[in-house]
């Protein structure tokens with residue numbers, strides 16, 4: 008839902024960007040090459056890096072280090088050979104999208120090159136929510152895409168069950184034409200009343216089998232993850248049912264004790280929804296759900312690194328607790344990339360001041376106005392987290408949490424690294440401030 012302020016800000020440029028992104032994503036995947044970049048992905052840092060993309064997939068990568076600077080002869084001319092190979096393949100295969108002599112080569116001029124960011128928990132941006140129908144989804148997606156979030160799971164807020172089912176069907180219907188949409192996340196309605204945060208208490212439910220089946224039917228395979236308070240009467244049973252259906256259950260919005268959380272993870276939950284927020288904290292005689300997630304190497308830990316939801320020392324603690332398992336999420340709501348003002352989260356009124364969203368009714372924090380671009384830049388530049396770990400938390404870790412780090416039916420080629428065989432989701436960033444300058448999603452240039 009739009010606020011008055013959001014409606015007056017840049018409505019025209021929003022509309023133009025949304026249309027542009029829709030058009031670009033409808034085109035066939037492209038072929039191109041990038042050279043002279045400082046590649047940072049979960050494998051490490053590599054200077055003078057290049058990659059070659061054919062029909063949307065990275066087919067070769069390397070570093071152009073000349074012999075005098077310590078490279079081998081092979082390193083010096085591997086790029087030219089890889090480009091030549093793609094050019095000759097494209098000229099002999101007429102269905103390819105690239106003309107043989109026309110493989111664009113982008114000189115990154117030393118810019119940072121990372122995989123596209125993957126946000127597995129967000130609700131909206133640019134004045135709209137992922138619950139606001141197809142138009143709302145493409146608008147909010149554009150708000151994240153221009154900031155480098157090339158792929159996103161669309162989080163749906165707690166609503167009456169029929170509304171949630173309708174919203175799931177909308178997500179499902181968009182997926183064939185939108186490679187950037189990874190599916191849906193249900194945050195609710197199976198949350199603990201006392202940990203509801205910004206969710207409508209009237210709509211919270213116990214996850215009895217009939218409701219589980221109803222949601223699975225409506226999702227038609229698009230449901231990727233669901234947040235569940237495991238201490239609800241049917242909480243553990245629902246975790247088993249969703250896991251058996253291929254959905255990743257997430258522990259969150261709960262008051263679970265340590266044993267109940269541990270049981271949830273043993274029965275198939277694999278994610279902790281925004282650790283620290285909307286759950287009981289750690290106490291030396293009441294350890295609660297956090298140690299159960301931290302000690303279990305199977306669990307991915309979501310973290311909202313906006314400097315408001317979780318204070319910086321706790322963000323650093325999470326990386327120490329769970330290296331390679333901390334995934335930045337935004338939990339972004341409609342006000343993201345918009346002015347302060349009045350917005351909606353589901354049916355609830357939200358006031359945004361200085362970028363902080365709170366329910367009008369009781370002041371509860373109501374999602375963030377964060378984009379992953381900012382989560383990564385503040386991790387590196389303000390918290391001193393090493394760049395490889397910060398990039399990993401926004402790329403490979405969230406991709407792996409949902410099985411997208413391998414070839415799969417949703418993204419086809421894997422995502423999360425800039426490696427041969429991976430989808431060409433690529434960002435070029437300004438090394439001074441880590442702002443996103445260029446974005447490719449699934450081999451299509453967005454900006």
Ligand SMILES: CC(=O)N[C@@H]1[C@@H](O)[C@H](O)[C@@H](COP(=O)(O)O)O[C@@H]1O
Pocket residue numbers: 130194203204205206281283284285286316338371372373374375
């Ligand atoms: C969409 C959503 O559910 N967002 C939650 C919100 O419900 C919760 O109130 C807040 C703070 O939780 P805390 O006060 O327990 O830290 O975190 C997230 O913003």
